[in-house]
Amino acid sequence: MRVRLFTTCLGDLFAQQAVLSTARVLRRLGHEIELPEQSCCGQPAYNSGFQEEAKPFIAAYLDKFRGSEAVVAPSGSCVAMLRHGLAQFFGEDGEARRLAEHTYEMSQFLLDVEGLRAPKGHFDAKAIYHESCHLSHWLHQGDRAKELLSGIEGLELLTFREPQLCCGFGGTFAVHFPELSIAMADEKLQDLGSPEPDILVASDQGCLMQLGGRIAAKGGKRPEPMHLSVLLDRAGVGK
Amino acid sequence: METQELAGQVAQAVANRGLHEAVARSVDRHSYAALAALSPELRALYKARARAARLRSVRGLADLAEQFIAEAERHGIIVHTAADAAEAVAIVAEIAKRHDARRIVKSKSMATEEVELNRHLAAEGMQVLETDLGEYIVQLAGQRPSHIVAPCLHMARDEIAGLFSREAGREIAKDTPSLTSFARERLREEFREADLGISGGNFLVASEGAVVLVTNEGNGRMCTTLPKVHVALVGVEKLVRSFSDMADALRILPVAATGQLITSYVSIVRGPAKDGEEGPREVHVVLMDAGRSEILGGPYEEVLACIRCGACLDICPVYRQTGGHAYGSVYSGPIGAVLTPLLRPDPAAQALPFLSSLCGACSDVCPVGIHLHEHLVALRARAVARGVAFPSEHAAFRALRRAWTPPRRYRLVRGLMRGALRVGGGVPQLRAWTSGRRLPPVATVRVGELLRREGLIEERR
Secondary structure, eight states, rough: OOOEEEHHHHHHHHHHHHHHHHHHHHHTTTTTEOOOOOOOOOOOHHHHHHHHHHHHHHHHHHHHHTSSSEEESSSSHHHHHHHHHHEEEETTTHHHHHHTTTEHHHIIIIIIOOOOOSSSSSEEEEEEOOHHHHHIIIIIOGGOOOOOOGGGGEEEEESSSSTTTOOSSTTTHHHHSSSHHHHHHHHHTTTTSOOOOSEEESSSSHHHHHHHHHHHTTTTOOOOOEEEEHHHHTTTTTT | OOOHHHHHHHHHHHHHHHHHHHHHHHHHHHHHHHHHHHHHHHHHHHHHHHHHHHHHHHHHHHHHHHHHHHHHHHHHHHEEEESSHHHHHHHHHHHHHHOOOOOEEEEEOHHHHTTTTTHHHHHTOOEEOSHHHHHHHHHHHOOSSSSSOOTTTSSSSSHHHHHHHHHHHHOOOHHHHHHHHHHHHHHHHHHHHHEEEOOOOOOETTTTTEEEEESSSSHHHHHHHHSSSEEEEEEGGGGOOHOOOHHHHHHHHHHHHHSSSOSSEEOOOOOOOTTTTOOOOOEEEEEOTTHHHHTTTTTTTGGGGGOOOOOOHHTTTHHHHHHHHGHHHHHHSSHHHHHHHHOSHHHHHHHHGGGGOOOOHHHOTTTTTOHHHHHHHHHHHHHHTTTOOTTTTHHHHHHHHHHHHSSHHHHHHHHHHHHHHHHHGOOOHHHHHHTOOOOOOSSSOHHHHHHHTTTOOOOOO
């Protein structure tokens, strides 16, 4: 399949490994990858109440990604925004509606389009999986992404006591209410258990920046924040 | 700035870690009980039926109000309509004065909180006593309820024992039996003496002209049967078509609230006592609009389907950190952040939708399927349109839009962004981030370049 990659702005600015790994895994599974011109999904403006400032981002996405067979992004949050924005701003346009349906978060693509179930791989680590809210509640995927990890040898997968508890990122919420946002991160991190797992896996860079940034600020070394795609890539999925 | 005031209130609440512990413990108890009470299949079925029943009612509200009034009056209930809070308060005060009521007992009601009924009646020289245990406790503490169904959920047991001891003039032990037996004695005395009983209502059944109360402590039944006059102050959105529609909503309400399949008491008030019967001689219902009908027919209409179970507060990752008072409104949590700006026009109310990480857990847990997180986002846009926003954000997003669309320009200004972030210690938003979190370094090379170098991309364009 010809898959177009939406790298997301966080992926371009802060989390390039997640983008590279997504591309590598897709390539190994036999897909061709294209990279149309792109910027951001517009969510920071949209969720802060500036819908008019967000609309041009959605318009640009529709313009540059028109006709895509499938678009994959390493973020449930950006995909939820793109889908929602296409429907809200360009719902009259049949191509916008079609594109929305063909825009996928990475694990969603691997599970639903690729039909991957428990792919084989090897990665020695004790990992804990964080369900990012927008993948779980906005795209209604729950914790299905864990299926992608269940066939990986050497990986011990732990679960949070409260797997659905938000990490406190919330986009501009994190800077509107910094004390609250940090308190939420701390409650999430308290739930890591002891000893801490080696890696903290999630499918959204926002959550990883929030939790990873908090761990680092407190001088912690573990767990290492890791995007799900990076784990799948390093485990050799698709090889 | 309202947003800054809200941020201040929130920071203060977050600094109180004892508050977080008390709140988190209670909301978790609710959530786990609610989760365990029903199988997922049954929950989905009940939810669908409750939503359908509530939406049917909301969409036919004007007709239902008319029908309710006719039926209730047929049973001897005196029905009043109040367009706003001031009218509602005036009607209740007038009834109380006419009966020369000095001592008033109340069962828990968010509608009466909304209009600050107690404060107004006290100003008339009347003594109002809250008889729901939690509500009694917050009243003693001089506070407002912090949760829709559990008013004193934010308080620790020691604090409650202290309040009771002060009230009793002797030491009351902090174990549950000692606390409840003190409250029971104190309240019983008051039930016997009261001239007037005030309640809210969980449902108003139009086809029967009946007010339905859902309680656990029996105080609601005493408030509505012992005093010679009963006044129910109820928001007009509590109307349902029939007992059958009520049953559809009632089946899920206690489950969602506390994990109970049914509450200890479901009281149906159908009118004053007839000759030879015990009970109130006069029953009044005040049907209060106070902003509800303006929500009808618009994009937020489904919000009126809310059955006030508090499940969205219990699941909310923000509420568990701040408790209810930080919202500065009668209704808190996700439903409070949606409902308050719809009911109250003031700027402080408009700022509330920002107090959410938009995780969406509320929308999933809501037993009548209200799309809370979507309304929160929409109401943020409405707040911005009304001039309520975080400082300098509009300029920032306008600049971002100019810099990042079209995509080609994004590529050009990306380098500038990088520079700005590196030296950006002076930007308040950045400082808010780095005050407790490290920011990863901004990548030097564009990710597209890296993808190309690795030969991962098909060069077609």
